Amino acid sequence: MHFTxxxxxxxxxxxxxxxxxxxxxxxxxxxxxxxxxxxxxxxxQPRIIVKQDKGTKMDVHLLRRVVKEMDDPETxxxxxxxxxIEPESDYDDFVETEDPKLNLVFGRIAAQAAKQVVMQRIKExxxxxxxxxxxxxxxxxxxxxxxxxxKGHVYIELERAEGIIPPGEQxxxxxxxxxxxxxxxxxxxxxxxxxxxxxLSRAHPDFVRRLFELEVPEILEGTVEVxxxxxxxxxxxxxxxxxxxTDVDPVGACVGSKGSRVQAVVNELKGExxxxxxxxxxxxxxxxxxxxPAKVYSVExxxxxxxxxxxxxxxxxxxxxxxxxxxxxxxxxLTGWAIDIKNEQEKLDEEMKxxxxxxxxxxxxxxxxxxxxxxxxxPAIEGLVEAGYKVLGDLMERQRDDLLEVKGFGESxxxxxxKFLNKHxxxxxxxxxxQVEAKS
Numbered sequence: 001m002h003f004t005x006x007x008x009x010x011x012x013x014x015x016x017x018x019x020x021x022x023x024x025x026x027x028x029x030x031x032x033x034x035x036x037x038x039x040x041x042x043x044x045q046p047r048i049i050v051k052q053d054k055g056t057k058m059d060v061h062l063l064r065r066v067v068k069e070m071d072d073p074e075t076x077x078x079x080x081x082x083x084x085i086e087p088e089s090d091y092d093d094f095v096e097t098e099d100p101k102l103n104l105v106f107g108r109i110a111a112q113a114a115k116q117v118v119m120q121r122i123k124e125x126x127x128x129x130x131x132x133x134x135x136x137x138x139x140x141x142x143x144x145x146x147x148x149x150x151k152g153h154v155y156i157e158l159e160r161a162e163g164i165i166p167p168g169e170q171x172x173x174x175x176x177x178x179x180x181x182x183x184x185x186x187x188x189x190x191x192x193x194x195x196x197x198x199x200l201s202r203a204h205p206d207f208v209r210r211l212f213e214l215e216v217p218e219i220l221e222g223t224v225e226v227x228x229x230x231x232x233x234x235x236x237x238x239x240x241x242x243x244x245x246t247d248v249d250p251v252g253a254c255v256g257s258k259g260s261r262v263q264a265v266v267n268e269l270k271g272e273x274x275x276x277x278x279x280x281x282x283x284x285x286x287x288x289x290x291x292x293p294a295k296v297y298s299v300e301x302x303x304x305x306x307x308x309x310x311x312x313x314x315x316x317x318x319x320x321x322x323x324x325x326x327x328x329x330x331x332x333x334l335t336g337w338a339i340d341i342k343n344e345q346e347k348l349d350e351e352m353k354x355x356x357x358x359x360x361x362x363x364x365x366x367x368x369x370x371x372x373x374x375x376x377x378x379p380a381i382e383g384l385v386e387a388g389y390k391v392l393g394d395l396m397e398r399q400r401d402d403l404l405e406v407k408g409f410g411e412s413x414x415x416x417x418x419k420f421l422n423k424h425x426x427x428x429x430x431x432x433x434x435q436v437e438a439k440s
Contacts (some may be wrong), residue, residue, distance in 0.1 A: 041198065066094070132159070134196060139210070140185075141185050141207075141214070142183070145180065150165075156182060163186075163199070165200045170202050174202060180340065182202075183211070184201060185204060186199070187201040187204060208274070215265060219254075222244065227410060231328060237273070238331065240277050277292050284301065287301075295316050297420060303305045307337065307338040308340070309340045312342070314325035386407065387406045
């Protein structure tokens with residue numbers, strides 16, 4: 001049988017919907033099966049074989065069950081006849097037989113049912129095709145048109161599909177005007193009962209990466225690598241880059257002549273600031289670079305705490321920290337180190353406090369030295385012990401004249417005591433003030 005209209009319908013569906021021929025044929029087969037059952041109420045399974053040879057040829061086959069005694073020749077077949085078609089057939093098997101006399105003229109209800117089955121199958125096929133087309137393309141940059149905004153979600157018209165930018169993947173400052181062109185990356189592709197759900201993002205760090213790939217041929221070629229990106233969407237991005245060629249400056253390649261390349265990205269990001277820095281595997285240099293545009297005086301790393309202490313000139317502290325801590329926060333994200341910013345004066349004051357504490361501790365320990373350990377003559381030591389003095393601190397609490405009254409302790413002993421104190425940075429006269437500080 002030749003069906004010119006059927007051929008036209010198949011080709012039309014294939015062109016308009018982009019559905020492969022085999023899927024269209026499967027849909028027609030399912031539709032005819034459904035229509036026949038609705039029209040005749042029989043458990044019959046028609047099959048359609050379509051061949052493109054000077055038109056569309058449709059052969060109708062039936063699946064008939066092998067039985068001992070036939071009650072319905074349209075749905076049943078004897079064993080001998082079945083084995084002429086399929087030699088291995090046995091009872092209760094199904095055998096496919098050709099039956100061109102099958103009545104495929106349906107009433108209105110059956111025809112409507114057939115149409116619904118075809119459309120349903122085609123829609124399912126379209127959804128699966130779209131899903132397969134986008135599956136595995138996460139991170140890819142797409143261009144689409146804004147269709148509408150609904151409950152905070154922005155719907156983007158893509159080729160043969162619709163993408164969604166959820167509120168969390170939108171950027172502050174972006175304006176989503178219907179029919180305007182917009183770029184985004186594919187964040188996730190989900191299959192749902194209503195079809196594929198393509199989640200898009202303009203807030204993800206990889207969105208910046210893909211934009212630079214468009215503007216910087218060296219990145220696309222692999223000469224320049226974008227190693228890491230830290231981003232606060234709509235405000236600031238820090239991007240660490242590295243060159244695989246000594247002849248190519250990675251930062252210069254990304255910035256472009258007179259800043260043309262980076263400016264193109266900034267324009268797409270609606271003015272978002274971008275810091276492009278050199279990546280290095282030396283954590284000291286990398287942390288210093290990451291704090292750009294601030295200048296760094298020194299970097300000290302504490303591996304156990306995964307922390308870095310950075311000293312900057314006094315006039316660079318606010319620049320290193322940034323507005324509301326943004327610069328140091330992004331630098332920490334980029335490098336993976338917790339960063340503590342201190343200016344030179346703060347560091348100096350901190351070191352002075354540490355030295356003061358250490359000095360007080362040292363003096364306290366010195367004052368606990370037993371009298372017997374002091375570099376004094378034996379008569380002086382014996383006299384002091386006999387007078388009830390136990391440690392050096394006991395002597396320092398008394399006046400000179402009190403010590404000179406001790407048996408065996410004279411001017412020479414006082415001189416020896418002064419020399420010992422001077423050796424440790426103390427004097428007898430000024431000790432009272434030091435002692436007060438040590439106890440505070």
